[in-house]
Amino acid sequence: MRAIHMLLKDIRIYTRDWIALLINLVMPIALVGILGLSFSSSFAELGASISKFPVAVVDYDKGEMARKLVDDVLKKDLADIVDVEEVSEDEAVAAVKGETPAAIIIPEGFTKNINEGKATELRVIANPHLNISGGIVQQAVESYTVAISSITSATDAIMKMVSKEGIAVNPQEIAAQTAERLAGVQGKNVNAIAFSQQTGGKKTPTSMQYYAAAMLAMFSMFMAATGITSMLQERENYTLKRMYGAGIPKWEIMSTKLAGTWLSAFIEALILMAFTAYVFGVDWGDNIPAVLGVAAATVFAATGVAMIIAAITRTSKAAGGLAPAVINIMSAIGGSMFPIYAFSGFMLTASKGTINYWSLQGFLSLMSQDAISAIYLPIAVLAAIGVAGLAIGILTLRLD
Amino acid sequence: MFLQTKDLVKSFGDKVVVDHVNLEVKEGEVFGLLGPNGAGKTTTISMICGLLKPDGGDILFEGKSAVKDSMFLKRVMGVVPQDIALYPMLTANENLYFWGRMYGLSGRELDQRVKEVLDIMGLSDRAKERIDKYSGGMKRRINIAAALMHRPRLLIMDEPTVGIDPQSRNHILESVKQFNQQGMTIIYTSHYMEEVEYLCHRVAIMDYGKVIALGTKDELKAMVGxxxxxxxxxxxxxxxxxxxxxxxxxxxxxxxxxxxxxxxxxxxxxxxxxxxxxxxxxxxxxxxxxxxxxxxxxxxxxxxxxxxxx
Incomplete structure (x- = not known):
């Protein structure tokens, strides 16, 4: 009962802070509207790209591995989304300046280098104005490059082993066989990677849907930071001491604060979902319990990260300075500001370290009517972030 | 003995802040702790309140150690901290209801007690105003009111008149006299000699963490002849x-x-x-x-x- 009164008191204080309310409730709604409309052309491009977009290929190699990339990966595995046009380099460069999102340059000696276990490189020229489609091609090529590296390493390892044992073998035959098997497997992976981020399910999310999910992730973190910062304010206002003086144990105060933080951020998420659904017509997916599950996990992870921020900063003023910086960086990297479809390479890897990325993965899977199993990993990762954050925070935050 | 500290010691790092302090507070008296800033008064009070754990010594309330378990003492004790420990965004009423609930009050008893303490502190007509709109003196009075909600037997007041206007100061001093006349035991710390002299039956003077004199006002004054x-x-x-x-x-x-x-x-x-x-x-x-x-x-x-x- 005492915990409920502590919770109600926090909610009452929070609702009197109009600036915080404005930031946490009105801002995400406004941003969903602004970003959703601003990026609608990019998402329209994405929608069109699913039907098919052209990719220019310049093949200087003409060898077996080059043909595997063109015929098996691009023309077969990605047949639903790309239209391969084999052209000269000049034509490819000109095409990329026009309506073609990307061109792939396969260098001379590509197959030979692979067969001899040497490093090799594929070059992608992307159209900066069509970065989403370009991103898909970039990812496909990177995945294929990973496969190629595996082939090179495997061939090298086998050759070292057989020469040590004194067995006479044909290295080109081993490389070709390894390549055939790995390329087959990797071709499927390329398809899976490229597709899992764009059209894992039956529908392609609209820009409004994307940014509704993106803002929910971002502002859950703001809300959680506000909640946890109030714990530091209790210490600074000496009300925490008064609570201790009234015989309320530390664990009760802390658990009530954490529960209150999670609950208020979750309520904010519900408001945001309801508002965007009714006003912007955002379809959050048919599986409501699963949508709520992803939202709950997102808010839980946000609470964990906010707890770490509180433990590091120790004062509400410092927390108020650090929290927006962390949240904005996470949001920029994690896809809350720019679509993760456009990310590739390092940025895509870095985004996987953020709450925003995993939250978006969960929500977008549900919005695109993907299989329910698609949200298991995002929920598990978000839960792990939350547990780790709370554990670190509880152990290191001093509330004396 | 109502409240007793035995060889109380507290250090922060190498610095001994409270050095073997022995105090005896009798039931029904106003006991003063007088000393300059940094004398160790607040640290001593914090240990009695159970907010700081002593490095050595014991605190006995009616013969029972409050160092091992301070909960029984916290239930009968009200603490007026030196700082304003209230929620500035809430009204005086909301603050008092909240703290009353934290002390286990509810229903009609809580309603009645909120009215009573507001009356005692002379702020009934301002009860619906937010604390951040109050003057320093009014905040101090609500700070005291919050500690009175559960009708404590022992009231500990740590520098309750710091930085306030003369009118609020007089009101607080008269209120303390009134609480004591109603049977409440009070420990009053201050570095204002006049306040301690006006309110307290017995006084302990602290300096550099030690009690350098203890007795009634007359006994202490007799020391200077x-x-x-x-x-x-x-x-x-x-x-x-x-x-x-x-x-x-x-x-x-x-x-x-x-x-x-x-x-x-x-x-x-x-x-x-x-x-x-x-x-x-x-x-x-x-x-x-x-x-x-x-x-x-x-x-x-x-x-x-x-x-x-x-």
Whole structure:
């Protein structure tokens, strides 16, 4: 009962802070509207790209591995989304300046280098104005490059082993066989990677849907930071001491604060979902319990990260300075500001370290009517972030 | 004994802040803890309240150790912290309801108690205003009201009048008298000698973490005998003023600060002309002279050679 009164008191204080309310409730709604409309052309491009977009290929190699990339990966595995046009380099460069999102340059000696276990490189020229489609091609090529590296390493390892044992073998035959098997497997992976981020399910999310999910992730973190910062304010206002003086144990105060933080951020998420659904017509997916599950996990992870921020900063003023910086960086990297479809390479890897990325993965899977199993990993990762954050925070935050 | 501290010790790093403090508080009295800033009063109070764990010694409430388990003491104790421990965004009413609930009150009992404490503190007509709109004195009064919600048997007040207007200060002092008349035991810490002298039955004077004197006001004043305090304000202070004044055998203690000379002297009325001559003879330009009868400030000066507010 005492915990409920502590919770109600926090909610009452929070609702009197109009600036915080404005930031946490009105801002995400406004941003969903602004970003959703601003990026609608990019998402329209994405929608069109699913039907098919052209990719220019310049093949200087003409060898077996080059043909595997063109015929098996691009023309077969990605047949639903790309239209391969084999052209000269000049034509490819000109095409990329026009309506073609990307061109792939396969260098001379590509197959030979692979067969001899040497490093090799594929070059992608992307159209900066069509970065989403370009991103898909970039990812496909990177995945294929990973496969190629595996082939090179495997061939090298086998050759070292057989020469040590004194067995006479044909290295080109081993490389070709390894390549055939790995390329087959990797071709499927390329398809899976490229597709899992764009059209894992039956529908392609609209820009409004994307940014509704993106803002929910971002502002859950703001809300959680506000909640946890109030714990530091209790210490600074000496009300925490008064609570201790009234015989309320530390664990009760802390658990009530954490529960209150999670609950208020979750309520904010519900408001945001309801508002965007009714006003912007955002379809959050048919599986409501699963949508709520992803939202709950997102808010839980946000609470964990906010707890770490509180433990590091120790004062509400410092927390108020650090929290927006962390949240904005996470949001920029994690896809809350720019679509993760456009990310590739390092940025895509870095985004996987953020709450925003995993939250978006969960929500977008549900919005695109993907299989329910698609949200298991995002929920598990978000839960792990939350547990780790709370554990670190509880152990290191001093509330004396 | 109602409340007793036995050889209480607390250190922060190498610094001993409370050094073997022994206090005995009787039920129904107002017990004063007097000392300058940094004397160890708040640390002693924090240990009694269960907010700090002592490094050594014990705190006994009605014979039972509160160091091992402070919960039973917390239930019967109200604490008025030195700082305003309230929620500024909530109204006085909301704050009092909240703290009442934290002390386990509910329903009609809570409603009634909120009204009572607002009446006692003279803020019934401002109850619906937010605390951040209150003056410093009004905040202090609600700070006290919150500690009274559960009708504590022991009220601990740590510098409750710091930085407030005279009207609020008088109200607080009269309220403390009233609480005590109703049977409440009070521990009152302050560095304002007049407040302690006005309110307290017995006083412990602390300095550098130690109790340097303890007793009733009369017992403490007897320590300086019949010595009066002569306070001279001078435009210029010369080094040999202290030397010249020390030559008189009826002068007990001299303290020189900025442009003031405090002299503890026996039978000030008789010897005042000699003292004036000595100061003028040393080149001092006397702007004003004040003679005070023995008080706790004088006791502190007598014991430490320093003023309470140093």
């Amino acid at each position: 019949d010595a009066d305090k002569v306070i001279m304000e001078t435009g210029l202070i010369f080094d040999d003023i202290k030397q010249r004044l020390s030559a008189f055998d009826y002068v007990e203690n001299i303290m020189v600060t900025d442009n003031t000379v405090d002299i503890l002297v026996h039978d000030a009325k008789t010897h005042l002309p000699d003292l004036i001559s000595a100061v003028i003879g040393a080149g001092g330009d006397i702007a004003s002279i004040k003679v005070e009868e023995p008080n706790l400030e004088g006791v502190f000066l007598h014991l430490t050679g320093r003023q309470l507010r140093d």
